Amino acid sequence: MAILLRATGLTKRFGSTLALDSVDFEVLEGITGLLGANGAGKTTALRLFLGLIEPDSGKAEFLGAATSDPIMARERIGYMPEHDCLPSSVTAAEFLTHMAQISGLPPHEARVRSTDVLRHVGIDEERYRPMGSYSTGMKQRVKLAQAIVHDPLLVLLDEPTAGLDPVGRQEMLELIRRTGHDFGISIVLSSHLMGDVERTCDHVIVLDGGRVAQQGAIEQFTEETETLVVQVHEGLEALVESLARRNIQTSVDGASVIVQGVGQATYDAVRDSVVESGALLYRLAPRRHTLGEVFRTR
Amino acid sequence: MTSRGATGEVFDLGYQRYAGPREGRSRARRALFWDGVRTALGLGRGASQKVLPWGFIAVAMGPAVVLIVVAALASQIGNTGDVLEDLANRSYYQFAFTPLLLFASTVAPALLCPDRRERVIALYLVRPLSSMDYLTARILAFFAISLAVAYLPQVLIFASLSLSTDEPLRYLREQWLEVPRFLAAGFVVAAFTTSLGMAAASLTERRPVAAVIAIGFVIGTSTLFGIASSTSGGDIGRYLELLQPPVAVIRANDWIFGQPVERVPGPAYFGATTAFTVALLALLWTRYRRLAA
Amino acid sequence: MTTIFGLALRQLAGQRRFLIVLFLSAAPVVVAAVYRQNAGPRGADYFADNILNQLLVATVLPLSMLVTGTISFGHEIEDKTIGYLVLKPMPRWKIVLPKLAAVILMGGLPAALGGAITMAVMPTPSVLDAAGVGLALLVGAVVYGAIFTWAGLMTQHAAAFGLVYVFLWEAAVAQFLAGGRYLSVRQYVLSLIDALTPDRLFTLSIERVELPAAMVGVILLTVVFSGLAVRRLNRMDFP
Numbered sequence: 001m002a003i004l005l006r007a008t009g010l011t012k013r014f015g016s017t018l019a020l021d022s023v024d025f026e027v028l029e030g031i032t033g034l035l036g037a038n039g040a041g042k043t044t045a046l047r048l049f050l051g052l053i054e055p056d057s058g059k060a061e062f063l064g065a066a067t068s069d070p071i072m073a074r075e076r077i078g079y080m081p082e083h084d085c086l087p088s089s090v091t092a093a094e095f096l097t098h099m100a101q102i103s104g105l106p107p108h109e110a111r112v113r114s115t116d117v118l119r120h121v122g123i124d125e126e127r128y129r130p131m132g133s134y135s136t137g138m139k140q141r142v143k144l145a146q147a148i149v150h151d152p153l154l155v156l157l158d159e160p161t162a163g164l165d166p167v168g169r170q171e172m173l174e175l176i177r178r179t180g181h182d183f184g185i186s187i188v189l190s191s192h193l194m195g196d197v198e199r200t201c202d203h204v205i206v207l208d209g210g211r212v213a214q215q216g217a218i219e220q221f222t223e224e225t226e227t228l229v230v231q232v233h234e235g236l237e238a239l240v241e242s243l244a245r246r247n248i249q250t251s252v253d254g255a256s257v258i259v260q261g262v263g264q265a266t267y268d269a270v271r272d273s274v275v276e277s278g279a280l281l282y283r284l285a286p287r288r289h290t291l292g293e294v295f296r297t298r
Numbered sequence: 299m300t301s302r303g304a305t306g307e308v309f310d311l312g313y314q315r316y317a318g319p320r321e322g323r324s325r326a327r328r329a330l331f332w333d334g335v336r337t338a339l340g341l342g343r344g345a346s347q348k349v350l351p352w353g354f355i356a357v358a359m360g361p362a363v364v365l366i367v368v369a370a371l372a373s374q375i376g377n378t379g380d381v382l383e384d385l386a387n388r389s390y391y392q393f394a395f396t397p398l399l400l401f402a403s404t405v406a407p408a409l410l411c412p413d414r415r416e417r418v419i420a421l422y423l424v425r426p427l428s429s430m431d432y433l434t435a436r437i438l439a440f441f442a443i444s445l446a447v448a449y450l451p452q453v454l455i456f457a458s459l460s461l462s463t464d465e466p467l468r469y470l471r472e473q474w475l476e477v478p479r480f481l482a483a484g485f486v487v488a489a490f491t492t493s494l495g496m497a498a499a500s501l502t503e504r505r506p507v508a509a510v511i512a513i514g515f516v517i518g519t520s521t522l523f524g525i526a527s528s529t530s531g532g533d534i535g536r537y538l539e540l541l542q543p544p545v546a547v548i549r550a551n552d553w554i555f556g557q558p559v560e561r562v563p564g565p566a567y568f569g570a571t572t573a574f575t576v577a578l579l580a581l582l583w584t585r586y587r588r589l590a591a
Numbered sequence: 592m593t594t595i596f597g598l599a600l601r602q603l604a605g606q607r608r609f610l611i612v613l614f615l616s617a618a619p620v621v622v623a624a625v626y627r628q629n630a631g632p633r634g635a636d637y638f639a640d641n642i643l644n645q646l647l648v649a650t651v652l653p654l655s656m657l658v659t660g661t662i663s664f665g666h667e668i669e670d671k672t673i674g675y676l677v678l679k680p681m682p683r684w685k686i687v688l689p690k691l692a693a694v695i696l697m698g699g700l701p702a703a704l705g706g707a708i709t710m711a712v713m714p715t716p717s718v719l720d721a722a723g724v725g726l727a728l729l730v731g732a733v734v735y736g737a738i739f740t741w742a743g744l745m746t747q748h749a750a751a752f753g754l755v756y757v758f759l760w761e762a763a764v765a766q767f768l769a770g771g772r773y774l775s776v777r778q779y780v781l782s783l784i785d786a787l788t789p790d791r792l793f794t795l796s797i798e799r800v801e802l803p804a805a806m807v808g809v810i811l812l813t814v815v816f817s818g819l820a821v822r823r824l825n826r827m828d829f830p
Contacts, residue, residue, distance in 0.1 A: 050424045072426050075320050079424040085417045101329035104320040113316060116429060120313060146421060170569035183313040271555045350748050357759070364813055400758065404751035507608055510658050513754055514615070514650075515757030521645045522622060529638050 002029050002063070004154050004186055005049055009058030012044050019044040021210040027154075027188055031180040033197030033218070037205035037265065042190040043082065045207070046156045050079055062154070075104050078147035078155035078185075082162055084145065088132030092123055092142050095131065096149050103150035113149050119147045120183075121175060141175065148179060154186045155179070161196055173200050195244040215217040228259040230270060231285045235279030242273035258282075326427040327435050334409045334439025354401035355447050358394050358493070362451030363434050369462040387476045388555035391448075391487050392548055398448060398491045401545075403512035406495025407505040415503040430541045433586045437579075441492045450486035456480070476555075483551045490547055490571055493578035500585035536561045540570040547571050551578055592689045593677075599693035602788045603819045604660055604668050612655045612698055616705030619646045621784055628783025635714035637794045643724065648780050650733050652699075653757040659698030661749040663690045668744075673827070683824040687817055691736055699732020711792075723787030724803055731780035737816035738776070745825045772800050776812070779805040 005027035022039045036042050048051050048060040051070045062073050070254040087095065093114055100110035118127050121141040128135065131142060135251045140160060160176060161169045179198050180187045191197055195205055198218060206214040232239055232255075240257060243250050246269045249260040259266060274281045300474040340347035391398075413419045422432050456476060498512035499505075520542035527538035539562060541546050550571045553564025594826035603609060619642055625636065635822035676686060707725035710716065738756075743751035761777045772778045786794050800808070 046580055052423060071428055072322055075322055075426045077424070079421070081417070081420050083417055083420070085420050087412060087416050087418050089347070089412075094342065098329060098333055099421060099425075102326045102422060102427060104322045104325045104426055105316070106319055106321060106325065107329075109316070109318045150320075174344060184315070332666075346746065346748070350751050353755075396759065396763065400751075400754060402744070402752065404748070502607075506661060506748075507611070507658065509750050509754055510608075510611065510654060513758060514611070515653055517650045517654075518618065521650055522618070525622065525638070525641050525645070526626065528641070 003027070004029060004063060005188070006061045006063060007045065007048075007058065008061075010045070010047060010055055010060055011057045012041075012046060012053065013056050014044075017032055020048070020055075021208070023207075023212055025212050025215055027186075027205070028203060029186045030202040031177070031187045031189060033201035033204040034188055034207065034294075035192070035194065035197050035204055036190075037192055040192075040207040041210045042192075043158055044192060046079070046158055046188070049156065050074070050077065076153045078150065080143045080147040080155065080157045080160060081194045082158040084139065085290070086131045086134075086139055088235040089130050092118060092127040092131055092134075092145075095142070096145055100144045100149045105150055110149075113151070116263055117145045117149045118142075120179075122171075128190075136163050137171070140164060140168070140172055144172075144175065148183070148185055152185060154160060154188065156188045156190070158190045159192070160189065161191065161193070176200055195285075197234070213266050223230050227287050228266060228270065229256050229283065229285050230259060230274075230281065231256040231283035232274070233280035233282060238277035239273055239279045242277045244270065246273060248273075258287075306526050310505055311320045322426050324433065325426060327431050330422070330427070330432060330435035331439045331442075335443060336409055337400075338405050338440055338443050344527055345408075349399070349413060351443075353407050354397050354405070358401065359451050360395040360513060361390070361393050362454045364459040365387045365455055372462060387452055387461065387480045388552070388557060390452060391478070391483060391510050391551045394448070394451065395487060395544060398444065398487060399494070399516060400513070401447065402444060402484045402491035402495035403498065403509045404495075404505070406492060407499035407508035409440055410499040411503050411508055429586055430583075433551060433582070435495055437492065439584070440496065441488060444488035444492050445484060446490045447479070450481040452484060460507045483554045486554070486568070486571055486575075487547060488545070490575045490578075493582065494543075497578040497582045500582050520544050537566075541565060543574055545570075546574065592825070595686060596693055599663060599690050600697065603697040605662070606662070608658050608662070609697065611658050612701050615651045615655050618703040619709040620705055620712065622646065623712045627712060634767060634794075636790070639710070639713045639715065639720075640792050642709060643784070643791060644781065644797070644816045647702075647724070648731070648777055649697050649727065649762065650703075651705065652702045652728055652780065653735055653753075653761070653777070655698045655702045656732055656735035656739055657750060657753040657757065658772070659694045660736050661743040661753060663694045663740045664744050668747075677720035677824050677827065683821045684817075686824060687740070687820045691733075691740055691817060691820075694740055695729075695732050699729055699736060702732060703728040710760075710825045717788075717790070720788045720791055724784055724791070727783035727787055730783055730809060731776055732823075734779065734812050734816075735811045737788055737820070738815045741816045741820040741823065743809065744820055744827075749761045758793050769798070772798065773808060774805060776808075779808050783809075 003026050007023050007025050008022050010023040011018075023041070023045070031225065034042050034045065044053070045060075049062060050057055051074070062077060090098075090138065096114035096118060097107075097110045100109060100113050115127075118124070119239060121144055123138060123141055123145065131139065134142065140163075144157070144160060147157070156178065161172050164172055173196060174193065176187060176189060179185055180200075189197065189201060199216050204215065204218050205212060230239070234256070236252070236257065240250055240252060243257070243259065248269050251258045251260070260269060330575065336342055339351050340349075413422070419432070423429060456473075460466045460473070463469045470512035493507070494512050494515065499508040501511055502508050521536045523541040524545075527535045527542070529535075530538060539549075548569045549559050549564065550561075553559050553568055559567065593789065619786075625640060651728055654779045664673065667676050677683065679686075703725045706728045707721040710721040710724050711718075713720075738750065739753050746752065757777075760771070761775045764771045778800045781797070782800045782802055785799055
């Protein structure tokens with residue numbers, strides 16, 4: 001599999017904060033998750049690869065383009081920023097056509113691609129309305145569309161599910177999966193949510209405090225992230241003790257107990273422990289780890 | 299792909315890779331330029347976006363139309379020359395400067411402010427385009443429009459003046475020099491107003507604020523140095539006139555048209571106008587260099 | 592009403608453009624202070640009248656009111672929260688009035704104070720001049736405030752139309768067309784200054800609107816444009 005992005009000793013400092021600390025990683029074809037808490041250096045890494053900022057040391061290379069001109073290399077790369085970036089008084093159709101031309105496509109081809117890509121992201125009749133009237137979900141889809149309208153080899157998506165409700169989030173992740181697997185466009189998906197990355201990506205790179213904490217195929221991570229949230233009114237400590245006696249790993253997060261390593265036996269153990277400790281149980285739910293928890297328990 | 303029966307059936311062709319031409323940076327520049335022209339003139343947008351630019355264009359064109367009518371009437375009466383002495387190519391920008399200035403202050407920010415305010419610029423800068431390509435395309439787009447608005451009435455005036463005489467060819471022979479002169483004067487005026495409007499736009503994300511900054515700059519400097527000039531007197535007083543943009547631009551225009559220029563030598567006014575233009579462009583350039591980083 | 596007033600004050604003060612107002616208001620004071628020692632060959636009165644006419648009345652006052660007035664409802668329109676404001680069970684004039692008061696306070700008061708101080712640091716200072724100029728500018732601020740607040744409700748391009756009114760109509764047309772003078776806030780303010788101050792503006796040979804006409808104009812324009820703003824709020828439809 002071809003290597004699309006390569007970071008070697010990549011370092012970037014903003015004032016006194018070290019955003020990226022001599023980072024090495026490679027991004028292969030397919031969908032790669034760039035996982036990290038806020039401030040872990042994800043957006044900085046993406047901006048370095050786009051050539052928007054210069055690294056203090058090390059290299060951020062885009063190997064998909066044949067050209068050595070960093071500006072021309074952007075012909076084959078797409079970017080969807082986290083923030084709003086759509087002009088409100090322009091229609092999606094006109095905007096996509098314009099953006100395709102800015103990426104170097106001739107006007108006629110740009111118009112054809114614009115219609116095609118908008119259909120793929122599920123914007124049909126609405127594309128002739130000014131984008132100011134769009135819902136958050138539609139805006140996110142147009143943002144994705146503008147990132148792939150010029151048929152790049154690779155797109156960088158920065159928190160594409162931000163601000164979406166659960167249904168919109170599912171749709172967006174499905175769209176990203178289709179873009180990556182059916183359209184054959186490689187993707188780097190930056191997210192702070194383990195769940196998003198798990199459900200969508202083939203590979204994952206975990207950034208923490210400006211360093212690469214983990215990288216590899218996604219399967220390595222999913223098993224470790226099954227957790228169970230137990231919330232009780234009283235008897236929190238008794239419950240934790242009881243669980244500990246059953247060799248169940250727990251951590252306390254405010255008023256809830258987080259149980260690690262969930263399997264069939266875990267549910268039985270939790271049930272027994274609740275009864276034994278006399279705690280008043282009012283919520284029991286499986287949950288995936290957020291990244292912060294993965295690191296806190298390690 | 300076939301359609302079956304009356305119901306028809308749509309086949310999803312799936313995602314198509316793009317194998318067509320990619321024209322890179324030059325296409326990007328051209329697309330931004332034309333998008334700038336369309337945005338400034340409100341083309342392809344609602345009527346409310348058209349009112350402002352076309353209103354100012356009408357105001358800037360108005361006197362030329364009046365002039366044509368007067369010229370036509372005068373030629374019917376058979377009395378040309380003296381009547382039209384004041385209404386000629388050389389004095390046109392004395393009037394048109396204010397509408398052109400207002401046009402640039404209110405419309406030019408439309409090419410820069412919304413891109414930053416709505417953060418569209420983030421999408422431009424990740425495409426095959428440098429931030430200076432972006433800025434240049436936007437400046438040239440507005441400059442092209444300003445030039446057109448500055449030249450069109452001059453062309454009309456020249457044409458109507460020559461046609462209203464008994465011997466148009468003789469008029470052309472005698473007055474042909476007016477053409478390169480108004481081309482040069484229009485260039486100077488349009489360059490100044492464009493760089494002023496764009497520089498003001500680089501200081502704020504909001505169009506109305508940019509307009510107030512641009513107008514405030516012109517009114518402020520001309521009032522300030524006007525008062526200073528009239529109270530100081532002497533040489534300092536004379537040279538303080540150079541710092542009043544409207545005075546400098548109009549006198550530079552007079553100088554280009556070979557008119558007598560009072561108080562300070564004509565080239566100095568021309569130099570002052572050019573200096574203002576260059577300074578404003580430098581401000582614009584530094585602002586966008588910082589924004590890009 | 593006090594809630595809306597307080598909110599409007601905070602919106603206007605929290606903006607960077609309030610710095611523009613402060614800058615505009617302070618500029619004439621600085622000019623006056625710098626040149627008071629050297630008022631030039633034509634004398635102190637000529638100098639004072641020019642600053643008053645060209646800088647204070649023709650530039651500082653309208654621009655200050657323009658930047659505050661046209662955005663008095665700008666926040667609500669931009670965030671599309673104007674619906675919440677006008678769905679409150681209260682008559683619309685109770686919304687317009689406090690907004691207008693805030694605009695006058697944040698735009699007009701600095702300009703009026705700046706004007707008064709400018710007169711006070713003139714080579715020939717006079718308490719009467721300062722008070723008269725301050726008062727006249729404040730009256731002008733009320734009229735401009737009403738006009739620009741209404742314009743801000745009508746169109747996104749209110750600032751542009753305001754600039755056209757100030758720098759094309761008042762600066763050009765109203766100076767040359769005798770009738771146009773009667774529809775120019777600048778002329779009202781000059782007329783008021785003429786009446787309120789014993790020895791200002793006499794060095795300038797400008798035609799002025801008669802005081803009664805100016806008073807009628809002030810009241811008429813203020814009432815009409817505040818009324819239009821109320822009417823506009825009544826008829827606005829919200830997304």
